[in-house]
Amino acid sequence: MIFQDSTVSDSPRPASRPSGRALRSHQSELLAIVRAIAAGEAGDLRDILAAVTPGGGKSLLPVLAAHVLIGAGLCERVCWVVPRDSLRLQAEEAFADPAWRNALGHALSVRAAENAPGDPCRGLAGYVTTYQGIAAAPDLHLAAFRRHRYLLVVDEVHHLPALDEDEAGEAAAWSAPIEPLLSLSAVRLLLSGTLERADGRRILWLPYRRAAGGKREVDLAAPSWAVIGYSRARALAERAVLPVSFGALDGEAAWLGPEPEGGGERPRLGPHRLRAPAPDEATRPALFTALRTGFAEGLLRRAFEATRRLRAQRRRVLGEGARGLGKLLVVAPDQAQARRYLEIIEGWLPPGQTGAAALAVSDEPGAPEMLAAFRLTPEPSILVTVAMAYEGLDAPEVAVVAALTHIRSRPWLEQMVARATRVDPHAGPYDAQRALVYHPDDPLFARFRWRMEREQGTRAKPDRRPPRQPALDLPGWLEDELAEARERHGIIPLESNALTLRLTTLRPGPDLAAGLAAAREPEPQGDLLTPSRAERELRHRLGDLVAAQVVEDAAEGLSGPIPRGAGLYHAYNAALKRALGGKSRSEMSIEELEAAAAWLGRNRLRDHLHLLEGDQRFGWAARQRRDWRPPVGRRVSR
Known part of the structure; x- marks a missing residue:
């Protein structure tokens, strides 16, 4: 199934679309495809390739796909894999965009995840990670995919070489742990601004065929695949990108x-x-x-x-x-x-x-x-x-x-x-x-x-x-x-x-511009409170609450003995972790972090230092416990 540079789909649109948030043609095409998959009208189609010109607006495609497929129950969660750490927050922001949340009527949130133990989604609809993140902890991500049916989004898939062509090297080291996730996922959405690699090798997972002269090229008509194309010409005609x-x-x-x-x-x-x-x-x-x-x-x-x-x-x-x-x-x-x-x-x-x-x-x-x-x-x-x-x-x-x-x-x-x-x-x-x-x-x-x-x-x-010109001798992509x-x-x-x-x-050119109506311009969006940002703010808030108790108790001489080899702030944090079941703040979901903040508002950590008994990192002698007094004139560090 091929959808290339076609006009905007006639599929139903959300009733309450805000001004300036019209779908581009490739976004409408994807919406039609995932609706067909969700309705069981696309046969065994489970792979979607979106070749979108750089700057043409790929970031909304995972949101559209997740909204439809998770809403229909075909997928339970979404995992969005990006090539660089700096792109994780941008991917997270795409789901948090308030205008599109209102336009599509979706309430999905994903988090920019690290490789902390446990559920990378933290109770949300999905997570964003990097090639490097999966390569560093493949078992963590495999376990997540075995527990739930995932929509897997691989961004800039051209970075990943086919494994039968490059069994060594950094890029192949990324392909090897990502390939099992492709096999396990319920639906796959592969995004790229180009369908070729600088080194001429095949791209992981994509279907290929032999063209004239024996050259290999991506098979845009492969069975069980949908291919969406959005060229620079179409993007200019729809005013999705600027002239250069x-x-x-x-x-x-x-x-x-x-x-x-x-x-x-x-x-x-x-x-x-x-x-x-x-x-x-x-x-x-x-x-x-x-x-x-x-x-x-x-x-x-x-x-x-x-x-x-x-x-x-x-x-x-x-x-x-x-x-x-x-x-x-x-x-x-x-x-x-x-x-x-x-x-x-x-x-x-x-x-x-x-x-x-x-x-x-x-x-x-x-x-x-x-x-x-x-x-x-x-x-x-x-x-x-x-x-x-x-x-x-x-x-x-x-x-x-x-x-x-x-x-x-x-x-x-x-x-x-x-x-x-x-x-x-x-x-x-x-x-x-x-x-x-x-x-x-x-x-x-x-x-x-x-x-x-x-x-x-x-x-x-x-x-x-x-x-x-002669072939160029180019360095590696990443x-x-x-x-x-x-x-x-x-x-x-x-x-x-x-x-x-x-x-x-x-x-x-005049052949592109004539008779094509310009799409409305996107409206400004404010500073988004994404899940990972909310987590960071809550973790900082917990740190401030713990520090406040440390300062107050040390000033009043009520905290008891200072554990040997560790500061009071460190000991209070350890007591908090034990009081809340042993889970560290980096592993907590937003709801758990909010509950921890509420617990700190009702309880004093000095009353829970007994939870540190038996831990050699916080051991101290009975005499030190009996004779301890707060240091005079010394300010307890936050």
Whole structure:
């Protein structure tokens, strides 16, 4: 069964749809499919593949599927697997969106789960985890799937290689523990922005067939499969994504080549122009050099100034401090350059505004929290990263991207560009928004742009072909260190400079735009109290309540002896755990955490310290117990 780029389904709609929350065509198609499965009208169909262009709105699809399938009793719970930890909270927010909860009439909640023992759902309708989370505790997730009938959602499934092709490596280590969950699940929804892997291998679980010339391709007509396609052309026609303006910056670069085999000085090569009719042996070394020398600063400066102009223009319309002013995302070639780019940008910021720019790389503490702040708060307005934000980052305020990456894989570049193509509900009318991407003007990027123009219907001569180029030697998909090592090139970058800038805009061609009604724009949504956030707040509240009792009792000398080797706060927490049945706060559901807070409001933990008797971690001598007095003048730590 295939559903590709069809018109909006005629299936019944919820009666009370709020303004601005119309379903896109691919979302309506999925709703029709899962309703057919729930009604027993789809035969043995249990696998759904949704190939949705990056930025086209995949996040609502699991909500729609879970709402129908759990409501019909075909599935009991939903498990949503994402490739990155930073995406867990975004997936959780999709179920908590109040406008869609009202529109669909659903009351499902899922939690961003860690691998704590017990039920990962904590009594809710499902949970969100990562590939890494399943690989780290496969038995925990297998046990959950054996207890309940699950709808399994695998996000960005193209990251997972088929096991018969890659029995080793990190990606295959994720495929192996996820494959049993696919087999056990009642219904499977596989999501992706691309149906190809950069390394050419098959994707886990997807059906394949032999095409002309013996090439393997995904079998879109496989039995017992439903395939939903949502192309960039359709997304533009429905105003689900923004048109893209590219700023292609040319430049020159010079470097020292590899050391001669017989010894001697390294040859100086260049200057070579980045822009060329077709890739040659100088293309990659010139790009490698440009991203690490003066050219990078020139491109950064243009992206920085474009963002300042955009924010000033919108500020005049929207007001000071408003949301929707626009943000800048800088994608660096490696972590060392990311830190250098941040220093450059901070040097351009006015005094007192250094907090406007931030860094999010895997080696930096607090990187997930920085990503969340970039998504959800007015500041920072500039984020420098390598790979953490390239895929799945739902930050509609990103309006400008500085593409200072050497990666030229089409799926990679599509995902990066898509960070700026999301419609920002705070930024005014659709026609007043656009995505602006600054990039090196090299022939490899030009090929990618040519393909985008073909997809969007802006190429006047469809029989034209871009220049042929050799196969690209690309790194792994989920490595955060994406820089090509200097030894790999055997070169030493010397210098580069920025030259001319060419600006072009890709918009829907007349064949796409004519006669197509624009869907309504999404309405702004407030700060969502998701289950995992509610859990964190309740855990913090319990900690505050315990600390308050510690301070009060120590001040009055009523708590008894301090356990040897442990602070009073630690002992009180241990007593609370035992009083509540031995379950730690990290294992409690929201209801259990609320009950614990209520219990603390009625009871004093000093009366339950006897529960620690016999535990060597909290042992103390009878004399210490008898003679203990609160320390004079010492403040008990919270």
